[in-house]
Amino acid sequence: MRAWWSKLRCMLTGRRALAEDLDAEIASQLEFEIQENLARGMPPEEARAAARRHAGNLTLIQERAREAWSFPAFETTPQDVRYGLRGIRRSPAFAAVVILTLALGIGATTAIFSVVNTVLLRPLPYPSAERLVYMGESDPKAEGIGVTWVNYQHWRKENHSFEEMAGFRTAHLSLTGRGEALFTRAGLVTSGFFGLVGAKPLLGRVFGPSEDRPGAAPTLVLGYQFWVSKLGADPRVLGATLALDGKSYEVLGVLPPGLHYFSQAIDFYLPMSQFQGEIVDRTRHGSMRLLARLKPGVTLNSALKDLDLIMHRLAETDPGPESNHRAYGQFLAESVTGDIRPTLLILLCAVGLVLTIACANVASLVLARSTARVREMAIRAAIGAGRRRLIRQMLTENLLLAALGGLTGLLLAQWGVRALIGMGPREIPRLAETTFDWRVLLFACAITAATGLFTGFAPVWTAGKLDLVSALKDSSRSATGSKGGQASRSVLVVAEIALTLVLSFAAALLIRSLIAAQTANPGFSPERVLALELVLPSASYRSPAAIAGFYGRLKQDLRGLPGVTAVGAVGCPPSAGDCRDWFYSILDRPAPQPGEVPISLFNTADAEYFGALGIPLREGRAFAASDRPNALLVAIVNETFARKWWPKESAVGGRIKFGGPYREGPIYEIVGVVGNVSQLGLDTEPMPEVYLPFSQSPAEAMVVMMRAAGDPASLAPAVRHRVAEIDRNLPIESLRPLAQNMAATLAQRRFSTLLLALFAGLAMTLAAVGIYGLLNYWVRVREDEIAIRLALGAPRPVIFRWAGWQALRLSLAGAAIGMLAGWWASRWLESLVFGVSAHSIPIMAVAAAAVIGIAVLAAAIPVWRATQVVAVDRLHHG
Amino acid sequence: MPTVDNPLERLEFLQGTLEVLILRSLQLGPNHAYGVTQFLERQSGEEFVVDNGSLYPALQRLLQRAWITAQWKTSPNGRRAKYYRLTPTGRKQLVAATSRWQRFVEAMGRILAPEG
Numbered sequence: 001m002r003a004w005w006s007k008l009r010c011m012l013t014g015r016r017a018l019a020e021d022l023d024a025e026i027a028s029q030l031e032f033e034i035q036e037n038l039a040r041g042m043p044p045e046e047a048r049a050a051a052r053r054h055a056g057n058l059t060l061i062q063e064r065a066r067e068a069w070s071f072p073a074f075e076t077t078p079q080d081v082r083y084g085l086r087g088i089r090r091s092p093a094f095a096a097v098v099i100l101t102l103a104l105g106i107g108a109t110t111a112i113f114s115v116v117n118t119v120l121l122r123p124l125p126y127p128s129a130e131r132l133v134y135m136g137e138s139d140p141k142a143e144g145i146g147v148t149w150v151n152y153q154h155w156r157k158e159n160h161s162f163e164e165m166a167g168f169r170t171a172h173l174s175l176t177g178r179g180e181a182l183f184t185r186a187g188l189v190t191s192g193f194f195g196l197v198g199a200k201p202l203l204g205r206v207f208g209p210s211e212d213r214p215g216a217a218p219t220l221v222l223g224y225q226f227w228v229s230k231l232g233a234d235p236r237v238l239g240a241t242l243a244l245d246g247k248s249y250e251v252l253g254v255l256p257p258g259l260h261y262f263s264q265a266i267d268f269y270l271p272m273s274q275f276q277g278e279i280v281d282r283t284r285h286g287s288m289r290l291l292a293r294l295k296p297g298v299t300l301n302s303a304l305k306d307l308d309l310i311m312h313r314l315a316e317t318d319p320g321p322e323s324n325h326r327a328y329g330q331f332l333a334e335s336v337t338g339d340i341r342p343t344l345l346i347l348l349c350a351v352g353l354v355l356t357i358a359c360a361n362v363a364s365l366v367l368a369r370s371t372a373r374v375r376e377m378a379i380r381a382a383i384g385a386g387r388r389r390l391i392r393q394m395l396t397e398n399l400l401l402a403a404l405g406g407l408t409g410l411l412l413a414q415w416g417v418r419a420l421i422g423m424g425p426r427e428i429p430r431l432a433e434t435t436f437d438w439r440v441l442l443f444a445c446a447i448t449a450a451t452g453l454f455t456g457f458a459p460v461w462t463a464g465k466l467d468l469v470s471a472l473k474d475s476s477r478s479a480t481g482s483k484g485g486q487a488s489r490s491v492l493v494v495a496e497i498a499l500t501l502v503l504s505f506a507a508a509l510l511i512r513s514l515i516a517a518q519t520a521n522p523g524f525s526p527e528r529v530l531a532l533e534l535v536l537p538s539a540s541y542r543s544p545a546a547i548a549g550f551y552g553r554l555k556q557d558l559r560g561l562p563g564v565t566a567v568g569a570v571g572c573p574p575s576a577g578d579c580r581d582w583f584y585s586i587l588d589r590p591a592p593q594p595g596e597v598p599i600s601l602f603n604t605a606d607a608e609y610f611g612a613l614g615i616p617l618r619e620g621r622a623f624a625a626s627d628r629p630n631a632l633l634v635a636i637v638n639e640t641f642a643r644k645w646w647p648k649e650s651a652v653g654g655r656i657k658f659g660g661p662y663r664e665g666p667i668y669e670i671v672g673v674v675g676n677v678s679q680l681g682l683d684t685e686p687m688p689e690v691y692l693p694f695s696q697s698p699a700e701a702m703v704v705m706m707r708a709a710g711d712p713a714s715l716a717p718a719v720r721h722r723v724a725e726i727d728r729n730l731p732i733e734s735l736r737p738l739a740q741n742m743a744a745t746l747a748q749r750r751f752s753t754l755l756l757a758l759f760a761g762l763a764m765t766l767a768a769v770g771i772y773g774l775l776n777y778w779v780r781v782r783e784d785e786i787a788i789r790l791a792l793g794a795p796r797p798v799i800f801r802w803a804g805w806q807a808l809r810l811s812l813a814g815a816a817i818g819m820l821a822g823w824w825a826s827r828w829l830e831s832l833v834f835g836v837s838a839h840s841i842p843i844m845a846v847a848a849a850a851v852i853g854i855a856v857l858a859a860a861i862p863v864w865r866a867t868q869v870v871a872v873d874r875l876h877h878g
Numbered sequence: 879m880p881t882v883d884n885p886l887e888r889l890e891f892l893q894g895t896l897e898v899l900i901l902r903s904l905q906l907g908p909n910h911a912y913g914v915t916q917f918l919e920r921q922s923g924e925e926f927v928v929d930n931g932s933l934y935p936a937l938q939r940l941l942q943r944a945w946i947t948a949q950w951k952t953s954p955n956g957r958r959a960k961y962y963r964l965t966p967t968g969r970k971q972l973v974a975a976t977s978r979w980q981r982f983v984e985a986m987g988r989i990l991a992p993e994g
Contacts, residue, residue: 022934025911025960029930032912032957056930065934 022065030055080396087397088404094369095401098362101769102405102451104762105358107412110444112351112755114417115424116344117443118434120337125258127198128293131163133300134335135290138328140595145328147290150282151314155290155327158310161303165292166192167272170262172701174537176729177243182230183535183731184244186220187266188275188288194221196291197261204238204253211271218274220249224257226267242268246539261291263429282314283322283663291332304329321662324595340428342831343752349828350506350759353499357763359451360492360499361770363458366398367489368777370459395456402452410436410444423754425747458488486781489774490810496770497814497855498821500763505822505847507760509833510753512843513683516835517746522574523677523686524613529705529738530712531573532719534730536700544629547698550726555608557722558706563715566707568612569694571604573703573738574677575745579603583660584690586645587667597660600641601679601687604702606694610636610674612705618642620652620672623693633696635668641688642673656690668692681745683834705738712737752832764851768858775807775862786866787874796867803866807859811852819848896928896936898979901964901972904946910959911937937962945971 030051037047055061088095123129136144137151147155147167156165168189175182187193191207199206206221220242222231231237241248249270259266272288294303307327315323330338370377377390417434424431541547551569558567572579583597592598607623609615618639627634635656642651651670659665668690676686694702708715716735723732779786786799826838836843903909903917914937915928940946945968951961964972 021960026930026934028910028957028959029912032910032959035955035957061930061934064931065938067935 019062019066022062026055026058026061077396080393081400083393084397084400088401091369094365095404097769098365098401098455099405099408101358101361101365101766102402102448103408103412104766105355106406106409106444106447106451107416108759108762109348109351109355109447110409110413110440111416111420112344112348113443114413114436114440115420115428115431115434116348117437117439119428119430120341120344121439122430122437124333124336125198126196126332129333130331131294131296132196132332133162133292133294133303133329134332135165135292135327135329137322137325139322139325141597141599143328144289144330145325146285146287148282148285149276149288150284151311151325152288152290154310154314155307159303159306161295161298161306162292163295164192164196165290166190166196167288167290168193168261169272169286169288170264170266171270171275172535172733173244174535174729174731175242175244176246178230181729181731183733184226184267185262185264186244187262187269188272189269190272193269193291196293197259199255199259201253202256203235204251206253206255207269207271212273214273214276216271216273218247218249219252219271220244221252221269222254223259223266223268224255225265227254230267244270245537282318283320292329300329300331321594321660336429340748342828343748346506346828346832347752347755347759350503350756353503354759354762354766355447355451357496357499357766357770359454360496361766361773362401362451363455364489364492364770364774366455367459367492368773370394394459395453398456399449399452402448402455405451406444406448409448410441413444423751425751427748428751458492486778489777493767493770493774493810494814494817496763496767497811497851498818500760500767500854501815501818501848501851502822502825503756503760503763504851505818505826505844506829507753507756508843508847508850509826509829509836509838509840510749510756512836512840513832513834514746514749514753517683517749520678520682520835522682522742523675524574524615526574526613526739526742528708528710528712529613530708530715530719530735531738531741532704532706532723532735533573533733534702534704534723535733536730538700540727540729541700544698547700548695551606551694551698551702551704553726554704554723555606557726558704558719561706561715561718561722563709564706565709566608566612567704568609569606569702569704570609570613571694571699571702572601572679573705573741574613574679575681575742576703577680582658583663584665585657585660587655587657589645591661594662597662598688601689602658603679603689603691604694604697604699605636605691609691609705612707613677615677616675618673618675619650620670622672622674623691623695625695627693627695629696631696633666633668634671634693636672636674636691636693637670638674638676638686638689638691640676640686641690642670644688682742683746683749749832749834764854767851768854771807771810771855772858772862774810775803775859776865778806779803779862779866782866783869783874786869787871790869790871791875799869800863800867803863804859807856807863811855811859814855815848815852818851819844822847895979896932897940898972898975900933900936900940900962901945901968901975904962904964904968905972908949908951908961908963910953910961912959914962940968943967 033051033054034047037050038044042050124132126132135147137147138145146169149167152165152167159165166189168187171186171188173184173186175184189207191209191212194200194206201221202224204221207219210216211219222237227233227237237251238253239250241250243249255269275286294300304327307329311326334341380390381387414436417436421432421434536547536550541550555567555569558564578601580602581599582602584600585592585597605623607625607627610617610622619642620636623634623636637651637656645651646654651673654670656668656670657665658668674691676689678684679687679689706712706715706719713736719735720732723730789799790796822844823839826833830838899918900914903914903921909917911930911933915930915933918926918928937946937948940962941948944965946962947965948960948962950958953959
C-alpha cells in the first residue's frame with residue numbers, strides 16, 4: 001500500500017527527475033569503478049571498457065529501475081500499441097493481407113453466428129418462454145398427432161404440472177359482406193392462448209372463459225395487421241360484426257402488432273369452441289395442438305407422465321381404438337427450430353473451419369514475417385528490451401491486427417446478414433429478425449481475441465529463443481529461427497489443406513444432393529402447368545353435390561379457355577407435403593396388432609388428374625365417370641403402396657379398410673396403380689399413397705391443374721375471371737405455375753448448399769494463398785542453394801522435381817488427413833444428403849483431386865521461379 | 879540459472895534475498911550503490927555476483943517502501959554519489975527478516991544435512 005502511494009506520488013512529481021537522477025547515479029558508479037580499475041594499474045582505455053562491461057546493459061538497468069516506479073501494465077500498453085501501429089504502417093501490404101483474411105473469417109463466422117443466435121439462441125418472445133411446451137398425442141407409430149377436444153378438456157382440468165394450457169389451430173374462412181370476398185386466415189384458440197403468448201389487447205378485450213363454453217355467442221379478436229390494412233384501423237370496429245363463412249362474429253378487441261405465433265400471418269382469432277360444439281367422442285381428431293406452460297420446477301418428462309396417468313385412466317373408463325394414445329410434448333423453442341437446427345449448426349461448424357484456415361494463414365504470414373524480423377528483434381534486445389517485453393509487443397501487434405480485422409469483419413458481417421436474410425428461405429423462423437445484439441458482439445470480440453492470441457503466439461512458440469549473437473552476425477534468412485518457422489508453417493499449411501478438403505467434401509456432397517433433388521424424377525411433368533388453389537366456404541357449399549357441382553362447372557369452363565390442353569383436380573398437389581395421413585389395413589390379410597396399424601397418405605383426385613399431370617398408369621384403370629357416389633367405392637394406389645403389399649402380383653382388386661381394423665371406416669377396392677410422385681417434396685423418398693375419387697369423396701379444398709400450350713402464367717387473368725363468373729364471393733387462395741411450387745420446396749436445400757459451397761470456395765482460396773506464400777518463401781531462402789546446385793551441374797528438371805516435391809508432399813499430407821477427417825465428419829451430414837451416400841468414394845475423390853489441384857496450381861509459380869534461378873547472377877551478387 | 883555442478887560459477891540471489899542483503903549492508907552506515915555491490919561481493923567471499931539490473935530495481939523498491947532513504951553527498955575521495963541510509967522501519971524489517979532467514983537456513987540445514 002505504502003509502495004503504491006509513493007509510486008503515485010512519483011508519478012505526480014515527475015518522471016523526468018527520476019530518470020535524470022538514475023542517470024547521474026549510474027554515471028557516478030561507473031566513475032567509481034573506473035577509478036578503482038585505474039588504481040589497480042589498468043591503462044585508462046581498458047579501465048573504462050572494463051567498468052562499462054561490468055556495469056552491464058545501462059538502458060535495460062534504467063528501464064528496470066524505472067519500471068519499479070511505474071504501473072507497467074498501464075504504461076507499456078499504449079507504448080506497445082504505438083509501436084504496433086507503427087509496425088503496421090511500415091508494412092501496409094502485410095497488414096492489408098492479414099486484416100482482409102481475418103475480416104473474411106471473422107465476418108463470415110459472425111454473420112452465421114448472428115443467424116444462429118436469433119433463430120436458435122434468442123428466447124422466443126413470450127413470457128417465461130423457456131417453460132412453454134408444444135403438445136400433441138402420440139401412438140406407437142406417430143408423434144405429435146392432433147389432440148382431441150375431449151382429451152384436451154381432461155388434460156386441462158386434471159393435470160398437476162401446467163400453469164396454463166390452450167388449444168390452437170388455423171382455419172381458412174372467407175369474409176363476405178365487405179366488398180369483394182376475402183380469403184382470410186384465422187387462428188382458432190381457447191381463451192388461455194393470449195395469456196400464454198403474452199398478448200394484451202390494444203383495444204377492447206380478448207377471450208375469457210365464457211368464450212370457451214359451447215354455445216357462446218360468436219366473437220372474434222382482430223389481428224393488428226388485418227385491422228390496419230383491411231379495416232382502416234377504425235376504433236369503432238369494436239362491437240361491429242364480420243361475416244365469416246356466412247356466420248356473424250362480433251369484434252371483441254384488437255391485438256397489438258408483433259404477435260407471430262403461427263407460421264402464417266393470422267388475420268383474426270376465433271374461439272375454438274365455435275368449431276367444436278358438444279363432442280363426446282374421445283377419438284374425434286381435428287388438427288388442434290396445445291400450447292402449455294409448465295409450472296416452475298416441473299420437468300417436461302414428469303409433466304408428460306402426469307398426463308399419461310390421465311390417459312391411462314381414460315383408457316379404462318372410456319376404452320376405444322385409441323386406448324394406447326399418450327401425451328406428446330416438446331419444448332416450443334425446439335419445435336419451432338427443430339428442422340433448421342442441424343443445418344444451421346453444420347453451417348456454423350463449416351464457417352468455423354473457414355475461420356480456422358484464415359487463422360492458420362495469418363499465423364503462417366506472421367511466422368514468415370517474424371523470421372524476417374529476427375534482426376530487428378535482436379537489435380531491440382541488444383539495446384535493452386527484455387524478452388518478455390518483446391513477446392508482449394509482438395502479441396500487442398497481432399492483437400491490434402486482429403482487432404482491425406475484427407472491426408472490418410463486423411462490417412462485412414452486417415452486409416452478410418442482410419444478404420442472408422435476402423436469400424434465406426422463408427421456412428427459417430425469425431431469420432428476418434436477425435440483428436446484432438450483445439451476444440453477437442461478445443462472440444465477435446471473443447473470436448477476434450482468440451485469433452489475435454493464436455496468430456500472435458505462433459512466432460513466440462517457434463522463435464521463442466532468440467540467439468542474439470548469431471541473429472546479429474548472420475544475415476536474417478539463415479538465422480536459426482527460420483528452420484523452426486518453416487516447419488511450423490508447413491504444419492499450418494498441411495492443416496489448411498486438410499480442413500479445406502473437409503469443407504470441399506461436405507460442399508460436394510450437398511451440391512451432388514441438390515443436383516439429385518433437382519433432377520429427381522418427380523413422377524410427372526410439372527412444366528406448363530398452372531395450379532389454382534381453392535377452398536369452398538362450407539357455409540355456401542353445404543352438400544357434396546354443391547361442391548361437386550361447382551368444381552364440375554369450373555373445370556368445364558377452364559377446359560374451354562384457349563391455350564388450355566388439359567384440366568384435372570387434386571386435393572393435395574405434389575410437393576405440398578403431408579395433407580392427410582391415416583391408418584388403413586388390407587382386407588384378406590392378417591389383422592395387424594393395435595400398435596402396428598400401418599399409415600398411408602390419403603389424397604383425392606378426379607378422373608382427369610393423372611392424365612393432366614402426366615402421371616403414368618401402371619396397372620388397371622384411372623377413375624371414371626362410372627365411379628358415382630352410390631357405386632362401389634374405389635381407390636387408386638401408388639407404386640410404393642402396391643409393391644408393399646403385392647410385390648409380385650397385381651394390386652388391382654385388393655381391398656383397403658380405411659382406418660384399420662380397429663376404427664370405423666369404409667372399404668375401397670383398388671382399381672388402378674399409378675406411378676409415384678414426389679408428394680412430400682423433391683428431396684424425399686416416396687411414401688405409400690392412396691387416391692380416392694373426387695366423385696365419391698368430394699372435398700372443399702382442391703387444386704385445379706391446367707396444362708397450358710404456352711406460358712402458364714399468361715392464363716392467370718382469364719382463370720380469375722372464370723372463377724369470379726361462377727362465384728363472385730369465392731376468394732382464390734393461390735394461382736401460380738406448379739413448377740414454382742416445386743422449386744420452393746428446395747429453397748432451404750439451395751440455401752445451405754450455396755453457403756457451404758461459398759465457404760468451401762473461401763477455404764480453397766485461403767489455402768491456395770497459404771501454400772503459395774510458404775513455397776515462395778521456401779524458394780527464396782534456397783536461392784543460393786539452388787544456384788550452387790546448378791553451378792555444380794544439376795539439371796533444371798532436378799531442381800523442378802525438388803521444389804515440386806515440396807509442394808506435392810504438403811498437399812498429399814494435407815489431403816490424406818483431410819480425407820480421414822472428412823470421412824469421419826460426413827456422418828453429421830446424413831440428414832442433409834439426398835440421392836447419394838454421405839460416404840461416397842467418388843465424391844471424396846473429386847473433392848480431394850480439386851483440393852490437391854488447387855494446391856499444386858498455387859505452388860506452380862514459386863516452383864517455376866525455383867527453376868529460373870540464374871546461377872551466375874546469384875553467386876556473384878547474392 | 880547457474881548450475882550447482884560448476885563451483886567456479888558464482889551464485890545468483892534467491893528471489894527477495896537481495897533486498898534483505900542491501901538492508902544489511904546499510905546497517906553499518908550509509909553507502910552508495912557501488913559500495914553496496916562491493917560489500918556484498920566481498921562479504922559473500924565473491925560467491926555472489928551483484929547484477930546492476932537487479933540492484934537498482936531493488937533499491938527503488940526499498941525506497942518506495944520507505945525502508946531506506948537516499949541523498950546525494952560527496953564521498954571521502956571527493957566524488958559526488960547517491961548515499962542510501964536505513965530508516966527506522968528498514969531497521970525493524972532487517973531484524974525481522976534476519977531472524978526469519980536464520981530459521982529458514984536452520985530448517986534447510988536440518989533437512990539437507992547428512993544423517994547421523
